[in-house]
Amino acid sequence: MLMDPNNLDSEGKPTGTIAAHLDEMYPERKVIPEGTTALHDVWTQFIGQNMLMPIFPILAPLCTVVLSERSKEYFIQTREEWFGPLNQMCPDIEEGWVQVRAGLDKVAAALDANGDGEGRNLRVIPDREPYADFVIVGSLLCVYPWEGGYGSVEELE
Numbered sequence: 001m002l003m004d005p006n007n008l009d010s011e012g013k014p015t016g017t018i019a020a021h022l023d024e025m026y027p028e029r030k031v032i033p034e035g036t037t038a039l040h041d042v043w044t045q046f047i048g049q050n051m052l053m054p055i056f057p058i059l060a061p062l063c064t065v066v067l068s069e070r071s072k073e074y075f076i077q078t079r080e081e082w083f084g085p086l087n088q089m090c091p092d093i094e095e096g097w098v099q100v101r102a103g104l105d106k107v108a109a110a111l112d113a114n115g116d117g118e119g120r121n122l123r124v125i126p127d128r129e130p131y132a133d134f135v136i137v138g139s140l141l142c143v144y145p146w147e148g149g150y151g152s153v154e155e156l157e
Helices: 018-025 037-066 069-083 093-112 117-122 131-141
Strands: none
Touching (some): 037 069, 037 131, 093 117
């Protein structure tokens, strides 16, 4: 875990976000540009609702395939305490993928509002690489191990 020893609470846990830490350490190229904090907060919630929440019930049970035995035991125990049995998280896989597609369509529509010239619809704020773009990429990277990174979803199902 990335931790700044100068920003720990009384229990030694990190305070703030990595983005805030980067902005403090590298103010010449902020990932949350001045005046866009609300945009980034809303965008992060939007991505959570439309990308992460739909894909989570599909991928969470598959995570155990790539974990060591020790990590697998911990993962199963904690996730089942939080969410119930992993094998019941997504009872209808086809409907699960329909929900994922619907969420991705919403994200695509939001990005398309920037226009399509010179990749403008590929970034939340064209011509910048703000935190909002990292949120999208991070969300997509959670799927990478299943789509060719460590094998395909079809092989794991």
